[in-house]
Amino acid sequence: MPADVAAGPVSTLVAIYVLGLSRGSVIDVGLVVTLFNAVSIPAAILWGYVTDRFQSRKTIIVWSCVAVAGNLITLPLAKTVTEVAAVYAVFSIVSTAAATPTNLLIMETQPKSRWAWAFARFSMISSIGTNLGYLLGIAWAGVLPVSLLVVPLASLSLASAILSVAMIKNPAISFEEDLIALQKRSLQQALLAIPLLFLRLPGVVDFKSVFKGLRSTLTSQLPLLYLSIFAFYAASGLFNTSLVPSLSSAGMSASVIFLVSMVATAAQTISYYFAGPYVEKRDLRKSAVAGLLLRMSCYAGIGLLAGFAGELTFLGGVLVLYPLAGGLAFAIYYTASNTMIFNTLGAKNQGSRLGVYSALVGVATTAGSLASGYVSFYLGFLATFVLAATCLAVSAALVPAVSGTAPGEGQAHSN
Numbered sequence: 001m002p003a004d005v006a007a008g009p010v011s012t013l014v015a016i017y018v019l020g021l022s023r024g025s026v027i028d029v030g031l032v033v034t035l036f037n038a039v040s041i042p043a044a045i046l047w048g049y050v051t052d053r054f055q056s057r058k059t060i061i062v063w064s065c066v067a068v069a070g071n072l073i074t075l076p077l078a079k080t081v082t083e084v085a086a087v088y089a090v091f092s093i094v095s096t097a098a099a100t101p102t103n104l105l106i107m108e109t110q111p112k113s114r115w116a117w118a119f120a121r122f123s124m125i126s127s128i129g130t131n132l133g134y135l136l137g138i139a140w141a142g143v144l145p146v147s148l149l150v151v152p153l154a155s156l157s158l159a160s161a162i163l164s165v166a167m168i169k170n171p172a173i174s175f176e177e178d179l180i181a182l183q184k185r186s187l188q189q190a191l192l193a194i195p196l197l198f199l200r201l202p203g204v205v206d207f208k209s210v211f212k213g214l215r216s217t218l219t220s221q222l223p224l225l226y227l228s229i230f231a232f233y234a235a236s237g238l239f240n241t242s243l244v245p246s247l248s249s250a251g252m253s254a255s256v257i258f259l260v261s262m263v264a265t266a267a268q269t270i271s272y273y274f275a276g277p278y279v280e281k282r283d284l285r286k287s288a289v290a291g292l293l294l295r296m297s298c299y300a301g302i303g304l305l306a307g308f309a310g311e312l313t314f315l316g317g318v319l320v321l322y323p324l325a326g327g328l329a330f331a332i333y334y335t336a337s338n339t340m341i342f343n344t345l346g347a348k349n350q351g352s353r354l355g356v357y358s359a360l361v362g363v364a365t366t367a368g369s370l371a372s373g374y375v376s377f378y379l380g381f382l383a384t385f386v387l388a389a390t391c392l393a394v395s396a397a398l399v400p401a402v403s404g405t406a407p408g409e410g411q412a413h414s415n
Contacts, residue, residue, distance in 0.1 A: 001160075002159040002163070003065050003068070003129070004126045004127075004129025005132045005133040006068060006072070006156040007068065007095055007130075007153075007157075008129060008132070008133025008265070009133045009137040009149070009258060010072070010095075011033075012244055012257060012258060012261045013075075013137065013150075014033075014084065014088050015032075015245065015248075016146055016248065016257060017075065017146070017147055019248050021081060021084070025373075025377060026245040026249075026372075027376075027377045028373070029241060029242075029244070029245050029373060030241050030369055030371075030372050030374065031373060032081065032084055033237075033240075033241045033372075034366055034369040035085045035089050036085075036088045036089055036092045036369075037237065037365045038362075039089045039092045040096060041358075041359070041362040041363075043096050043097075044362075046093070047100055050097075051100045051104065055170070056170055057108075057171075058165075058168040058170050061102060062161050062165055064095070064097035064098040065098070065157045065158065067094035067097070068091065068094050068095050068154075068157045069157040069158045069161070070154075071087060071091050071095075072153050073150055073151070075087050075147065076148065076150060102122075106119060106122060127265070127268070130265050134258050137258035137261075138255045138258045138259050140152070141258060221400040222400075224398050224399070225337075225341070225398075226356065226357065226360055227398050228288075228337075228396075228399045229341075229361065229395070230364045231364070231391045231392070231398065232292070232391070233360075233361050233368065234364040234365070234368040234391050235295075235368065235395065237364065237365040237366065237369040237370075238375070238384055238387055238391065239299055239372075239384070240369075241368070241372035241373060242375075242376040243302075244257055245376065246376070246381040247318070250306070250311045250315070251311050252311065252315060256315065263319055263322070263323050264326040264327060266323075266327075267323030267328065268323075268327040268330060268331055270327065271327040271330070271331035271332075272331050274331070275328070275331035275335045276335055278332060279332060284339060284340055285400065287332055287333075287335075287336040288332075288336040288337055288396075288399045290332060291328075292333055292392050293392075294324060294325070294328065294332075295325045295329035295330065295333065295392055296393055296396065298321040298322065298324050298329065299325060299385050299388045299389040300385065300386055302321050302322065302325075302385050303381065303382045303383075303384070303385025303386045303388075304382065305317040305318065305321075306381040307380060307382030341354075341357060371387075372384055
């Protein structure tokens, strides 16, 4: 939990810090976030490789916490956008290191019958930690320089390293990373921690294999699903990159911005308890489209408020619409789309399809972040948020009726 408290508010903190630099603008925020997202792709590949070949889960987790602490404490030393981008890129690398070994550690230390319970509990604890991180940001920014928030955050990450040394024991038997793809709860938890999971590097042949059926109605389900997910993450990159700058531009303080992030994160935590049962009782396509349309409406609404409303009206609207978009809408779509991904992996090609999926997510998020800064700077936040809503409309239109296995494939093993 201390590590989640430390990592939770960092993205918001970095955006606020960049805007506070001399001549810092939304373009600069976009470039910093773009580099962060771009680096996350090779980082996911690197740590997947390390996890498979270095069996000590404990060591990876401990050093990840130590490296995060060391990285965070250097942020106030960064005085230019380039320096902040470098610090945040390193954070992207070191903060993702613990995700895969933690998921494997849960599976290796719990009976299979308790995996679902263990992952649910882990997710709850992580969410509580993230919300506590935002709460710390609200309190700290109200009385102290926001740049020095890294001091308690780094201390908490070090606390997690110490707790990991004292409490984690490496299991006698280690699982391969590939096993994550065979269990829906572990796959969902891994993708929630970081939506990039490379069991092996995808090649041109893998992309052709996924998209070769696009021209035929009978075989277009899988490529349409991947294109829909691409549009979704492009919209997320567009919207999330410019949200903090839009709030700052409206005159809101750092404490208020942290509050907005915390409310949305808390709403997402609560929403997961309702999203699972909601999706299980309904058609996957209808559930995914419902989540997308709700998120689209909220994005468009926030865009209109950013373009035409005053500060208080904008804040009130964001506190209602953003939790709906990032909470309920995201939870429904995430649960439905990842169930679709799990159902279409097949028995023999998990590595290639997850590799293609992760590459598309990484590229889409990076492209959305890059475009977001420039669109907001030259055309305004209204244009950015409406463009993000348009991407979600495209995503909803592309969602296929995927409810079982991919054509010609066996059902992925499930718990």
